[in-house]
Amino acid sequence: MKVFEKINGEEMRKTWAERFDSEKSIYGGKSMAFSPAVQAQTSPYGQLAIGEMPTYAQLHSVLIPYEYTGWMDETNSISTTGYIGDWSWLEKIRISGPDVVACLEASTINSYKNLPVGKAKHIVSITPDGKMIGDGIAFREGENQFLLTAGLTMADGQMLKLDGFDIKAETVTSEIYNFHVQGPVSKKVIEKVCDENIDDLGFIRFKDITIAGRKVRLYRGGMSGEIGYELFGDAEDGSFIWKQIVEAGKEFGLRQLGFRSMIVNHLQAFFPTIWIDFMPSNLPKEAQAQTLYRSPVDFGWGNLIDKTRDFPGKDILLKEMESPTHISRTLEWNNEDCISIVASLFDTDQEPLEQMAMPVNTSEMSNGQPPVLPILNKDQQFIGFASNRGYSIQFRKFLSIAYLDINYADLEEEVYVVYGSEGKRQTMIRATVAEVPYKKDNRN
Structure with missing residues (x-):
């Protein structure tokens, strides 16, 4: 079964490369740059420590550790102990000036x-037809100053509209x-490494702390679905701070989280991700990615809409909220059907089914076209x-995020996922509709 009739993945990648100099590293040069987490993987003798020699993954021309202690150990730490992960590659833009709020209102659906000051907000930018260009986090550093973080869509002409504003x-x-320090032990680790009580830091708020004499901004938030924190600071201090946290976390079972395991958080805790769960809606029509x-x-983010002002696309969003046609759910894939995919490797009578990368398919995640699969009802519709x-x-369990017709989205309803690439052997996987987020939200 075909997922798309005319989708042009090559056109999507070409367009994105033209918008952003894909050859240029965000760390300042034309060659690949190592993230702070990579730089921290050294012994006292200046060599990579035995047992701490991760392979690398590329994000935005930055090389980050792919895996440390194995994906099973790393993903298990999300809800059992905790982890530190390096998200330094995310785009970060600081905007300031008397028109900063007006600029953000012109660029997003949110109210400010x-x-x-000292609090953050999830922000979303849309096109006039109500579809998302991207989303990110806005940290209010001052009355007229914000730090914005997101993927490459957080740029002038993409999410941001900077022209005409005094900023x-x-x-x-x-x-x-x-850095993200997340999980049940995260608070203990942070308090140990900064030697102070942080009970006063409320959810989605931030403040400055000191770690081994270095200034660090501590933000209580994250994307693990567990209590957690994000740390920001001078890039020159990055590898030093990473080492301090890893050392402080040893007694609590803190793990280092590699790229291979990062997106498991987004799946379990329901944080839909650009290029995986949706595409930026300002791609050219030639991309056929509609x-x-x-x-x-x-995605259930209607609460972010500022209803006190007008903006292009607002009326469309409000109508969607009144009469939604689709909804997000989690799918629990049937265990027996998933086992049959592995069993097909030993079937000599027909072509084996494509195997499922573990724990997520990072190769599809990074090639500019998300790994989406069709869902059918019992009547094969x-x-x-x-x-x-x-x-x-x-x-x-195997899980996936589902974008479902609201008429077939009742919890515990059985649906069918068409598994396998177009032109290769395909099969039907039974799946059960479940809520989002799938795991209990323990962040606050």
């Missing part, structure tokens, strides 16, 4: 009127590290798409 905007990606465009309402298929060692 009641956002105090200063500067890309500071290479100047600031961004099937993968999503609105914030599709198309009812939606499954994305971000992955294995959860916590739940011992």
